[in-house]
Amino acid sequence: MNISPVHFIAVPLLAAFLIPIIGRFSKEFVKVIPGIVLLYLSYVAISLFPVALKTPIVEVLAGWKPPFGISLVYGPLAAYLTALITLMGFVIWVYSYKFIIREPIEKYYMLFMLLITGSTGIILTGDIFNMFVFLEITAIAAYSLTAFLRDKDGAEAAFKYLLIGSFASSFFLLAVMLLYASTGTLNLAEITSKIDSVAMSTRILILILFLVGLGIEAELFPLNGWAPDAYSQAPSPIGAIFGGIVVKAAIYALMRLVFLLFNFSEVFHFLLIMGIITMIVAEMSAMKQQQIKRMLAFSSIGQMGLVIIAFSVGTSDSVQAALFQMFNHAVIKALLFFAAGYLVFHSGSKKISALDGLGRDKPLTSFFFALGALAIIGLPPFAGFWSKLYILISVADAGLITAVVLVLIASVIEAVYYLRVVSRLYFNKESAQETEVRRTPLTGLLAMGVLALVIIVVGIYPDYIWNLLKPAAEELVNKAEYIRIALLK
């Protein structure tokens, strides 16, 4: 008997409710709970993975058979993404353990658990309105976490995010409403089987509403103005969660809907162009940033542009490459945010210019940052190289040579601004001001070490991950199969 995928949603949600109550009795125990929860979920994710590859699990909730009730669809793609989210969540928890020392700790962990709930919910649910609810859970937790440090800029960044985000959710809700009005159901698979009878003008309207609604969370240009502020004002582990988990869930939702409901070549062309613009604009903006976390945020947007390019080529290979890039980006960007968090903490300033000579003072943290930087640029021995290579190959196979050239140009820009930081770390003389010596805690180093190890191992043996992604990519491309599975036919 397998463990039900419902646990991915129910357990962190329960933990989120219990944490404030337990926090009244023991602050220490509160810090451990998310770790236990995420460890358990990682175990479930890994043990269910082979099952989902063989036969996708459709979990019927409350005894209402689809298409009437809400069902969870746990296919290869969902299995891969939930495994990614829970494992990354666990690493982020390890890092947070000593990093988040400021009160209110129990609120931090409560919101963290809600983010996990929301993201896994978006991925697992087979119901479009349910997806809206999870999107909102994620968004509300993300707004609050952006303002977690209670400073001036944090509140402003959070408010900006909230304004854009609630507009987005209104658009999403309108789209859901139009879908319900025109197909009479909320089940994603059922909608897919009926969508062809809907008038084309309505479909385009729905598509635009979805693109705006999800594009904001997925950092699609020009809807990503919130991202640099939110990433740089939130505590560093939250930056890693945004880049590693929340954006991944949003991209999943966008691509699932596009592949299921709006499977025409014009849409893919449009997305391809938007992806390219997103990537180029973000990399250019990253060049001129003075603050390291803002730079990382723009780089994250650029990477998402790359993922969208790969998705919108639309072949099974390119989707597989996009999923691989999502994995690499989650791991590498989390490592960069972790290292940047302690570099900022040690130098006492968010500015890149304050990092001069830290490579000597903080050899390990700086080393991890440099490793992450080299990996995300895509240098050969590291994981980032393979996903970029596969993306380029699949894009070139589709005959889009212009896109290949633009991706390469973006990579060069990326290399310039990352290597600028790395050279400051190692080759610039230390600035005169002496700051007190603070050590990076062991848990922080442990979290970074694990991620660095994953980057190197995946870099040497990319085929393991690559082969795991094949069924996931095929699931996304093949919509008839999805309908058959989700409707229990």
Add this chain to the structure above:
Amino acid sequence: MIFYISGILLILIGMYAVLTKKNIIKIIIGLSIVDSGINLLLIAIGYVNDGTAPIFSNETLKAVDMVDPVPQALVLTAIVIGLGVTAVALALVIRLYDHHKTLNINKIRKLKW
């Protein structure tokens, strides 16, 4: 029909408020007007003229005489979510006011691209 028109009008009024007003509180009011408009539209979709509540309270009732219960369930959820977002927004406004001593959005903008 009147429901559809007024729902769309509410959405447009709310968007106008969000886009043009300078006072943060008014922007948030605009957001909740948009929410109300969407909720009204949702209810209007499921409405049947002279329909009754979708409960089988006596045996003579037929399914076609009832309004669609699904949009109503959705609206209930959407209202709760809207409330949550508004509460978070107002909490942020309190903090912004503490830091800046103003509610004018033009005077608060410090972070830029």
